[in-house]
Amino acid sequence: MAEIFLERYVYVMIVVLLCVGMYGMIFKRNLLKKLIGMNIFQTAIFLFYIEGATKMGATVPVIDPRYGTDPANYVNPLPHVLILTGIVVGLSLTGVALAFLINIRRNFHSLDDQAIMKEMSK
């Protein structure tokens, strides 16, 4: 049991981060905290990809005469590239969401979900 945990502890951490992020997005009343939850959620997914790409004892994916052309000697570069794109997507989402929050704050003078609901139902 302990061995399984030690082998997979990164994945356990990722699941914990996913849950923290989901909790923040769904249950926090403050909209800014929802956004922070969203960022934690996305980071957990990025870590999942990065962890999947790692290999023990492998090196950077640039062909080096010392290690030959055996792919087992190199870390898989593709997930890193995918996640670079994923980070850009996450960044633009955060940017747009922050712009919304500034405007919500200006219009409703609050970022609290329930205060905004009250203001909207008037």
Added chain:
Amino acid sequence: MSALPILIILPLLFFAFIAALVGIWHQRLSRYMAVLGVTLALAAAAQGLLTVLTVGEQRYFLGGWPPPFGIEYVLDPLSSFMSLVVLCIGFFVVIYEPGAAFYQAPRKGIPVYPLLMLLLGGLTGVVLTGDLFNLFVFLEIYSLASYTLITLSGKRALVASFRYLILGTIAGGFYLLGVGFIYFATGSLNMADVASILPGICTSPAIMAAVALIVIGLSIKMALFPLHIWLPDAHSYAPPAIAAILASVQIEVAAYALVRMMLDVFQPYYLCNMLSINSVIAWAGAAGILFGSALAIPQRDFKRMLAYSTVGQVGYIALGIGLASPLGLIGALLHILNHAFMKSCLFLVAGGIRYQTGLREIPWFAGLGRRMPLTMAAFVVAALSMIGIPPTAGFFSKWYLILGSVDSGNWVFVTVILVSSLLNAVYFFGVIERVYAKPPAGYPEEVKAKDPPISVLAPILVLAAGVLGLGLINVVIVTRVLELVVASLY
């Protein structure tokens, strides 16, 4: 390899850029650029469908890298059909009068049309791509464009759009996680390549998790009951033209992505109903049909009623996907096409009424039938089609769905479809009765009301004619296009 698939996406993305540049200087010029871009893309999509039907599948390898290493764009019967639907609706929305489309003509420098082009570019990208990760990127491009476009109409829309952004990101995240599982289990991101590897390892828990995550992610994006909670607010607060494009094609592209995944990638799961995945989708669809249609009845706000009706209509599509039979899937795909035409027509009618009279609540529509005869005639055609009265298009897709349900021996679904037609009739006849039979209220907005100018009326009338036309030529669409799509199910 043929360049045709990329020629549908490129004009949209290129003219989004051009429209943004000229938009700084002149808003109207920005709109012309958008019209030009969408027209070019529409022409390419029409050419694409013709080529696919006469010659066969067309593939384009981005950057010249052949799959499974590079990204490929695929034009097959399903994707060429869907891209044509998306761009048709996109064309009518772009030529629609800006003043009616966004409540008031957008001021100089507000990049409305570039965003609209990015939305359409993202949608066609999702439709045409043959790569799992590329699909995620286009999914987020169109989602970002729609979040921003929804906020154009004021402060309530801001809050609705922020909620949609949070849920949309959860959906995108689930999809991305699922793709990660697939990639680490198969070592490939190309849909066709993954599909060829999956049958050997389809009992692996990683793949099962991937199927569940991707189906949940796409169900949020397509607003399948009970994951629809973002939809009513986002669609009813969005400006009319944006609501038209969101309700008619945006959520249906997510439904398309689900069909594509189930039919082409997860075929072993889809055909054998492994993990009961089809039953879950079909029953969620059936529940959504009843829920959406029932909640549409008490709404006073016209656009909000249409938004709840969208929740119901998505249910029909999901029901057809979940039936996993040729007839059911034909019904679902035909309903995607029909719903695109009728719902965009209804939202543009809502925009026209608002533009001419400033009215948005149904109780005040009394007597508009005589003052705005052409607009209301278009409304009646689209509403009859929503109810499913022949010879309008809506009847035929429901007919195929009922045939599919009977075929699979599920009488509950038959009952659900019939009952929901009744519910649709209740809320649409409620509006029709008010518009035609109630005496005019005689308040100033109503007395002054007349049919909107041609730039508003033309898209509405063409779409209404399209609803009738699609009903008449549906046999051709089914036999020439859709039967090719579902051929792998026989």
